[in-house]
Amino acid sequence: MSTNFGTTPALRVAILSFAHTHAQGYAAVLKNYPGVELLASDPGDHPEGELRGAALAQQLGLPYVDTYEELFAWSPDAVIITSENTNHRADVELAASHGAHILCEKPLATTVSDARAMIAACEDARVNLMVAYPVRFSSAFDRLKKTNDAGHLGRLLSIRGSNNGKLPREREWFTQPALSGGGALVDHVVHIADLLDALMGSSVTSVTAVANQILYSDRAEAETGGLVNLTYENGTIASIDCSWSEPDSAPTWGGLKINVAGTKGSVDVDFFGPRIRGLETSTGKPVELPYSPNLDATLLESFLTSVRTGHQAQPDGYVGLRTLEIVTAAQRSIQTGETISLPRATD
The missing domain is CATH 3.30.360.10 (Dihydrodipicolinate Reductase; domain 2)
Incomplete structure (x- = not known):
């Protein structure tokens, strides 16, 4: 984590994947957010005709790395997972293994067994897991x-x-x-x-x-x-x-x-x-x-507050499981x- 003498350390926040269109909205909020450093990665072969990867990062004005390995070498405090739904479990477990707090796009997973495994991984790693349901913040x-x-x-x-x-x-x-x-x-x-x-x-x-x-x-x-x-x-x-x-x-x-x-x-x-x-x-x-x-x-503000304080934000993984x-x-x-x-x- 980078620090500035006499100031609160900046939070390092990573965006995993541009698969979900909400990634662009989250990036727009966070790229100029006070006290936040942002990094994105969207690896893989992307469908023809879809603006993804480094090209989209450049358009959004985001710092970018080609692989998740590079992204986690940056030691993010928190990650926002906006990958395809079937990839949520692998991405959450990867983030939890690196000790990063997690905001996961909805739905939490595609199977109940995956959702339970994701909750368990976050509890074992003692990191917060929040699900992106922004309407409840209206x-x-x-x-x-x-x-x-x-x-x-x-x-x-x-x-x-x-x-x-x-x-x-x-x-x-x-x-x-x-x-x-x-x-x-x-x-x-x-x-x-x-x-x-x-x-x-x-x-x-x-x-x-x-x-x-x-x-x-x-x-x-x-x-x-x-x-x-x-x-x-x-x-x-x-x-x-x-x-x-x-x-x-x-x-x-x-x-x-x-x-x-x-x-x-x-x-x-x-x-x-x-x-x-x-x-x-x-x-x-x-x-x-x-x-x-x-x-x-408002959703992101609640998530970042939970990262800074360690308190679990709602809606949490159990809400994601129930839905x-x-x-x-x-x-x-x-x-x-x-x-x-x-x-x-x-x-």
Whole structure:
């Protein structure tokens, strides 16, 4: 770790892989972040037509090395893992073996056994493991949770959630189950599952799901639309629409909404709703400019604070495990046509 006399030592933060498009957003926040030194690496053969590796690092203005061996020789204090989903376990175990605290992109893994192994590796190495669920850091969710905790909604009866977006085009691996673990269901269910986990603190007892590949069947190897129904231990019923249903011509990537209904009232939350809407004068096409806070920045601030203090930030690996258990149960439900029962979630 580099130090400056009389100042707090800078945190060395490494970005492992540019596979996930969120890597670019994290880099934009961190490259000028006070007290942080940044280094990235994106080794391997990259798909033709995708901007990756040293070329993307140069465009982003990031220091770059060609291999993870060089990256860990730099002795990072923390790493952000934004590789393909199936590579999360290997990358987390590698980072933990070097004593680095970890922020892992969602989903935590593609199998429950991998997720448990990752948690164990971090606990054995005594490093923090945090999962990248930025929406839980929104002020809208904070107000919703405080409203529910105060009892103003009464007993929760039902929750409807939707996380709809465009088919990922910048990174084809999102639509390839061998690298992603699935399609729209894997990509989108976990965000809402995390919010409900934090909102209620109740375990999911059963999962029923359906999915199809009607949309973009010529471009995707996995499901592009799905509906997941959850029953919670506290009696709440939740439904999650998790689809790549936004057209390529849509002015933004998509959105995330939930409706929470209780015995005393209901609340609708559109987490990415605040935006300026208009038309391009030259083309007449719709334009939408979001103006809500950068949730990636708030997520990263929480992670960096946990690295400096040693305190575990939320959502942690166990949250990642619980949300992954929901996804894998939904996949089994789709395969079998049956409702899947879950044991009490891991504490």
